[in-house]
Amino acid sequence: MFQHQALLRPAIYGVAVGDALGVPYEFMARGGFRCTDMVGYGSHRQPAGTWSDDTSMTLATVDSLRQNDGRVDVDDMRRRFVMWLCDGMYAIDGNVFDCGITVREALRRGVGRDGERSNGNGSLMRILPLAFTDASDDEVRAVSAITHAHATSMDACVAYVHAARALLEGAGPREAATTAGYAGIWERPASAVRSTGYVLHTLPAALWCLTTTGSYADCVRAAVNLGDDTDTTAAVAGGLAAIRYHGGSGDVPRDWMGRLRGREIIESVLPA
Template structure:
């Protein structure tokens, strides 16, 4: 079982867990497992744009055997405009910056365009030898501001350390671990998502605990879940995911087709 598969499945499962609860405020719900409907009225196990764009990135790397920005963009456009890489062949929950960038044909570098839309899909690059400039360029297909690019670099660098077998608790993140929950924000702002994902991982001891903690922070539940789940998948491995969640996950054939 490859670490890439652990990470991508970890991301997709957490994304699907979070989809029904997106935009709900912390404390108004409790996610304990895979359910359907809710915010987006999707059947249980349906993942969103987070996984779709991650798979679009994976498929380009698989097809081109390198980081090909134009091919990745082409896959993103196929997802947005044709439903390719979507769980049920139809897109939903598309971020404002992502839609604008793919419609206009260039990344958006405005400060207010620092949503988490490139962070949520950057994980596949951790499994390549992509240079920092390439990682930033893949972010910049949609999110071109320095804050978003730096967040993607930080995430990929951390993921690479975990892939190499380093322990999360030894990576100098205690300043995040020791924050109280009410100081952890789970909005769509990229730095909130990055910090929340690290905090959830540092304060739990299993894949299940980590992703449920992420989703139960509320607000941007699918993306906080996905960003956390990708790293938790690397740490704990596919065999430690709850079997019922794996069984309920939709689109597994598509996921397997895209993994390189």
């Protein structure tokens, strides 16, 4: 059903931990804070270890794939996204917060937004599970298009899935970034790395964090400390870093895993 299934659980937890690490700092300017540990409250007034829409929509994606034997069913996936948005499914305590405008409009209208200004990172943040399937590039684009139907967003999702698959096959971070079309990203100074909600800022920022650090914790801390869209940058980077460092000395810190909320929701959608 899933390829490299042994790494699916670590990857999803990598997304969730990165998301939770960044939630308290979202919208804060770079240099105005310093993330060193998993804390609570801050921007969204949530307890420590609380993840946001990034993880909820990722879990909905996994659940749809699991229920459909690893196949992409766009209608089923959309239905699960709507259940999250309207009913709080896949959300901690049923509490939906931090949902982007494009996602909300697309799900309420039943059609992905395809304008140039609809290129936020709301499909990139949830696309990682497709790396564990044999989904084609066009199927990846179709999943993005549930909410983000502009070519820029769809192609960014394809690039991210390619990077994740490279890591799953044993590639190093720099090789994976090159596979995604970002050769040399690690040579950029931090000042040249932007971390807004624009999809073409989030993807290279996540790859920069992956290729300039040597552990999961350092990668997601670097992502959060870039500022602005801290939770999504860390979620996108965290999924990749968890694949890269799983089982080694650079793996997700146990104390962060211990403080993560909503683990029962995560476990409920993962294959046995």
